[in-house]
Amino acid sequence: MLPGFLLLSCxxxxxxxxxxxxxxxxxxxxFQPDDLQVHVGDTVEWLxxxxxxxxxxxxxxKEWSSGPLAPGRSWxxxxxxxxxxxxxxxxxxxxxxEVP
Amino acid sequence: xxTTKTFYVLLVTASILYVTPSFGQTKPKLTDPEIASVAVTAxxxxxxxxxxxxxxxxxxxIIEFAQTMAKDHQAVIDQAVALVTKLKVxxxxxxxxxxxxxxxxxxxxxxxxxxxxxxxxxxxxxxxxYHKAVIATxxxxxxxxxxxxxxxxxLQQVLPVxxxxxxxxxxxxxxxxx
Numbered sequence: 001m002l003p004g005f006l007l008l009s010c011x012x013x014x015x016x017x018x019x020x021x022x023x024x025x026x027x028x029x030x031f032q033p034d035d036l037q038v039h040v041g042d043t044v045e046w047l048x049x050x051x052x053x054x055x056x057x058x059x060x061x062k063e064w065s066s067g068p069l070a071p072g073r074s075w076x077x078x079x080x081x082x083x084x085x086x087x088x089x090x091x092x093x094x095x096x097x098e099v100p
Numbered sequence: 101x102x103t104t105k106t107f108y109v110l111l112v113t114a115s116i117l118y119v120t121p122s123f124g125q126t127k128p129k130l131t132d133p134e135i136a137s138v139a140v141t142a143x144x145x146x147x148x149x150x151x152x153x154x155x156x157x158x159x160x161x162i163i164e165f166a167q168t169m170a171k172d173h174q175a176v177i178d179q180a181v182a183l184v185t186k187l188k189v190x191x192x193x194x195x196x197x198x199x200x201x202x203x204x205x206x207x208x209x210x211x212x213x214x215x216x217x218x219x220x221x222x223x224x225x226x227x228x229x230y231h232k233a234v235i236a237t238x239x240x241x242x243x244x245x246x247x248x249x250x251x252x253x254x255l256q257q258v259l260p261v262x263x264x265x266x267x268x269x270x271x272x273x274x275x276x277x278x
Contacts, residue, residue: 028257029264051179052172052261071175089168092267 023047024095026054026069026087031095038079038097047074054093059084130245133192136184139242139255141197142234143173143180145204149230152211153223161272162220169227169265176258183254217276224273231266238262 019041025032027049038044046056048069056075057065060083066075068089079097087093130138146169153166184191207226214222238255246252 028260030260050261051257052175089171090264090268092264092271 017041019043021045025049026093029090029093031056031085031087031093034095036095036097038099040079040081040099042079043076044079044097045074045076048072053089054087055089056085056095057088059086059094130194130196130241131192132246132248132251133189134194134196135242135246135251135255136180136189137191137193137197138200138237139258140177140180140191141200142237143177145200146227146230147173147177148204148208149211149223149226152208153219156211156215156219157223158216159220159276161275162223165224165227165268165272168268172261172265176261179254179257183250187248187250189248189251221277224269224276227269228266228273231262231269235259235262235266 017039019039021043022036022038023045024036025047029050031046036044046066046069048054048071051071053068053070055066055068056077063083064077065088066077069075079099082099083097085095085097150166150170150173153162154170157163157166211219211222211226238259243252243255243259246255
């Protein structure tokens, strides 16, 4: 008796990552959260909840910047890669976006 | 540097003790209008120092730090003024705010007499000492003493700004004072 082989097709439709939107609050002079795991295509919104202006500037090569963000204003970025960023007005404020 | 910080802490503490009726009290007492006046004065003093730095310094880190100080402390004053207007409180000039102003005039005179690297060092050393003293005063006197909840909340919101300023000042100090 020939062994019967039951061939199962294990193909799955390609799984697409649906872009998500994340919010980072700028509050008490910190980016909250200051370390965010994201995927390419996700949108990150920074919302300034402090009483002073901040900005969000890519740190290593200055590839992007929000410009001064007044209290209450927000700024969005569509993620293309990991990035270290900081506030160029308050240079000790730092954060990072990590793409796995 | 240590001397400057000690000077500021003693100055503010002595000024506060001077106004209290009883020197036996361990905690000085300021009314909300007096606290509002001290808060505005302390911010204005740093704005005035920043104006001197923006005019005299050629060092980019100093100039950018001073610009941040000017904008941030003005933003705090604006918030304080909006609040006292809403609360119908008139900031009351007092011995503490007067002494802050009087001593700031001496510091300004000293800064204006300096130039180049000597100026940069004097300015940033003063900023580190001044912010340490103001943080201590806000934490130990202005916040605990404030009666109005919104005034207290505003002072609590200002603290992280002051602490970030101090961290920034110390970073610039490490570069400039060698």
